[in-house]
Amino acid sequence: MLNVTFNIEEVKPLREIIAATIRNYIIEGKIKPGERLLEPNVAKLLGVSRTPLREAFLQLESEGFLKFNPRKGALVTETSLEDAEETYEIKGALEALAASLASSNITPQQIDELIVINKKMESIANSKKKDYKNFLELNSIFHQKIYEVCGNEKLKKTIKTLRNQTLRYNYIFLSLLSHLNESVNEHYEIIQALKKGNQKEVELAVKNHNDSALRLLKNYIENQKKQ
Secondary structure (H helix, E strand, O other): OOOOOOOOOOOOOOOHHHHHHHHHHHOOOOOOOOOOOOOOOOOOOOOOOHHHHHHHHHHHOOOOOOEEEOOEEEEEEEOHHHHHHHHHHHHHHHHHHHHHHOOOOOOOHHHHHHHHHHHHHHHOOOOOOOOHHHHHHHHHHHHHHHHHOOOOHHHHHHHHHHHHHHHHHHHHHHHHHHOOHHHHHHHHHHHHHHOOOOOOHHHHHHHHHHHHHHHHHHHHHHHHHHH
């Protein structure tokens, strides 16, 4: 088990701080799929009581990161091709809908912000030593800025959960897929569609971007099975 720390002074419920800490370690692969997290051990490591920890476990279970049993503790869920397909398919459809709605609300200033973010991603993609973690963080910000202006709170919340789940696959496979430039180019297509304010074009560009990531991921997983 890892020696993890977090800022307990953050203005968030303790449950959310604990959940975010554990989620990040799962996403980054520091806590492995199939690893069991026992309440007494984790509570002691984090210096928290078992009540907020159990609440955090239940939150992470609802997000698909853990399988929780009060007596047996929490088990980190396994990654699989089936899980990836299901998650990306749902995420792609909902992000396309959110982007379509956002195209009516997004401002020229917000589009300029997307361009700045994507240029930073492009710089990383073209560098010799690629900062994959920073690329992923910028990618998350890029998509968040789009769905945050869709005007549908339930849709935003659902997409955030699904994007957290796909981050596990990003961290596991992104450095091996080498499709950073493709992702950047697809972002520019999304930006151009948003500039036009064409809902159908925006929806298609976002859907194609998601499907491209899933296709590369599937190819990688299937090739790994053959080795």
